[in-house]
Amino acid sequence: MSIPPSRRDRLREETVAHIQEVARRQLVEHGSAGISLRAIARELGMTAPGLYRYYPSLDELVTALIVDCYAEVTAQMERERDALPPEDLPSRLLAVSRAFRHWSVEHPAEFGLIFGAPVPGFARPPEGPVEEAGARFGQVFRDVFVQLWLHRPFTAPHPDELDPRLPAELLRIPGGSLGPGELYVFVACWVRLYGAVAMEVFGQLKWAVEEGEALFETELRQLSRMLAMADEYRPPR
Amino acid sequence: MSIPPSRRDRLREETVAHIQEVARRQLVEHGSAGISLRAIARELGMTAPGLYRYYPSLDELVTALIVDCYAEVTAQMERERDALPPEDLPSRLLAVSRAFRHWSVEHPAEFGLIFGAPVPGFARPPEGPVEEAGARFGQVFRDVFVQLWLHRPFTAPHPDELDPRLPAELLRIPGGSLGPGELYVFVACWVRLYGAVAMEVFGQLKWAVEEGEALFETELRQLSRMLAMADEYRPPR
DNA sequence: TTTACAAAGTGAACGGCGTTAGCAAAGCAT
């Protein structure tokens, strides 16, 4: 099945890695709109049309970058999670949440690319590798959440309290044995974390709080209370 | 103080309105990156350099657009608020929240422009009219929230439960007589609403919920519970 | 080892972009 990579294949992979690297730096320094094939080629000592041997368009390059970023934040969250004992699920939930925020705050351009407004011209199709990378990302928080509920269930709202359209939708989430009420709590928790991080990264929080971490930690503490793990909340470090 | 507008001044204002109108349409149809001076000029029957008599750069035009959008969503929220009796504060809070979501869902491009990732090249300075428009926008939800607390206070977390850095920061918010705990609840509520709307508009919610309104209404209902107005929650329409 | 083929990269060109500079016409006030 797997053919040993020829010399040319290795060279090609190296070039691809080089291109992504330079593109990533341009993303960081000039924003997603500042990624330019000509500038990348210039920095690599080649010409812009040559890049079309590696990507069919600028959009596809940006898409590859999106997949990369998803994989990066996913890996960081998994790393922080795996540094804690598998049975300490409260700590693991706090860890993946904090890892998400840390990566996002330290990579605002990348965060905007994958979690911000999809640029109409730029790609974001429901099929393909972006969706898969996004699914793998979402799995990390979800898995820890489900494990937490299995080992120490919390009290969730009764399904009657949910919008009548919600339960059917929520049950499509691959959430083990969680009921609609618990699935809503899961989504609501993630919405809160996403909201806090997005507002901080996008600079929408400065009117209220300069130090994003202070708000985020308070949110985590309140979330812990909601998940019946208030006693297990610990400040970071 | 106010000089009657001369004929030329009127013409100028009309041209400015025209430009913004066309630019807005381009924003809607092609995204913020698709706004082009040349295309605007083409549609207006003039040439691109002529536009520089009205805006010093494309960035400034986009900035003007941002201010416009802020004013628009603000006005819509105020309109929905004022359609309800001043003493019915729970209904007013629900109304401004729903108005925020409705405007955002129906104007995704505009939402991305004002609430999404700031494009590095594009403007978003802390001074100037953008900040003012943003402040006026935030005031709407905040005013209703403060009024609600004054007339029917809810129980907020004790300041000890907040991150130690938070109270000092929160007390800078012009929030009447609210204490740190109540101010945190205010910010947390807004973060939840913002998070739910941003995820819906940015398409980050589809893995969980197709119908954004269902989640949003459930959030509103849970928020109502938190604000001791659970009995006053009513589904929309 | 020669030959055929595929891959990688180039230069030229097209149309689009924001922006600047210099210039002509029109409007306004004196």
Add this chain to the structure above:
DNA sequence: ATGCTTTGCTAACGCCGTTCACTTTGTAAA
């Protein structure tokens, strides 16, 4: 009628993504 300001134009510069035709280079088959 004279000056000045405002408005808009053309031309140009340097970017950009993308396509096309071409050369060079590496690989594999004969």
